[in-house]
Amino acid sequence: xxxxxxxxxxxxxxxxxxxxxxxxxxxxxxxxxxxxxxxxxxxxxxxxxxxxxxxxxxxxxxxxxxxxxxxxxxxxxxxxxxxxxxxxxxxxxxxxxxxxxxxxxxxxxxxxxxxxxxxxxxxxxxxxxxxxxxxxxxxxxxxxxxxxxxxxxxxxxxxxxxxxxxxxxxxxxxxxxxxxxxxxxxxxxxxxxxxxxxxxxxxxxxxxxxxxxxxxxxxxxxxxxxxxxxxxxxxxxxxxxxxxxxxxxxxxxxxxx
Numbered sequence: 001x002x003x004x005x006x007x008x009x010x011x012x013x014x015x016x017x018x019x020x021x022x023x024x025x026x027x028x029x030x031x032x033x034x035x036x037x038x039x040x041x042x043x044x045x046x047x048x049x050x051x052x053x054x055x056x057x058x059x060x061x062x063x064x065x066x067x068x069x070x071x072x073x074x075x076x077x078x079x080x081x082x083x084x085x086x087x088x089x090x091x092x093x094x095x096x097x098x099x100x101x102x103x104x105x106x107x108x109x110x111x112x113x114x115x116x117x118x119x120x121x122x123x124x125x126x127x128x129x130x131x132x133x134x135x136x137x138x139x140x141x142x143x144x145x146x147x148x149x150x151x152x153x154x155x156x157x158x159x160x161x162x163x164x165x166x167x168x169x170x171x172x173x174x175x176x177x178x179x180x181x182x183x184x185x186x187x188x189x190x191x192x193x194x195x196x197x198x199x200x201x202x203x204x205x206x207x208x209x210x211x212x213x214x215x216x217x218x219x220x221x222x223x224x225x226x227x228x229x230x231x232x233x234x235x236x237x238x239x240x241x242x243x244x245x246x247x248x249x250x251x252x253x254x255x256x257x
């Protein structure tokens with residue numbers, strides 16, 4: 001569905017309009033506008049079902065423009081790569097209009113996702129931040145936690161950024177211990193997911209806790225508890241890898257694995 005090579009040299013195609021984290025509604029309740037001619041203000045983005053797609057970043061969204069999470073909740077899962085690309089490229093482009101080395105204005109490079117500084121030669125590319133995300137289990141039970149930023153009643157898996165010089169496995173041990181005071185044993189990698197809030201690459205794991213004694217940090221985590229598969233709190237949205245990890249464990253419990 002999505003081809004990541006840039007549609008360079010195209011003079012018309014579909015457009016996605018973006019502003020301040022919101023995407024304009026287009027044709028048939030999708031973010032794609034009707035095919036139109038492209039001006040120099042269009043950022044070539046990708047190919048979608050063999051149609052060229054460009055990005056138009058605007059100053060102010062209309063009131064009816066949904067944000068990225070709303071689009072991901074409404075559209076089928078197959079749209080996730082396109083919405084994720086839009087959100088990450090748009091935010092990167094908006095946040096790097098000036099050089100981080102010398103402060104001069106930057107210009108867009110047409111042949112790739114890059115912003116170039118003619119003053120000092122520094123070239124900036126979209127930032128991707130690796131993170132671990134993990135469902136901690138003990139037997140059948142799941143450890144789920146609440147961040148102060150979550151909607152009321154929602155619990156999710158643990159997650160955190162990988163620090164400089166740290167492996168993903170080391171980050172798993174550190175984050176679980178820092179957030180809930182648990183040491184972990186066996187770990188199993190599941191898959192990754194690009195998470196565009198704002199520019200994370202989530203590496204998803206299932207891990208087993210060595211004990212059930214929880215000690216939350218009280219800062220990143222405001223509450224954490226063990227939950228039975230038969231009595232769960234409000235869970236994260238279906239499009240998230242955190243929900244996928246939870247559903248994977250629940251399926252394995254049902255199957256007796």
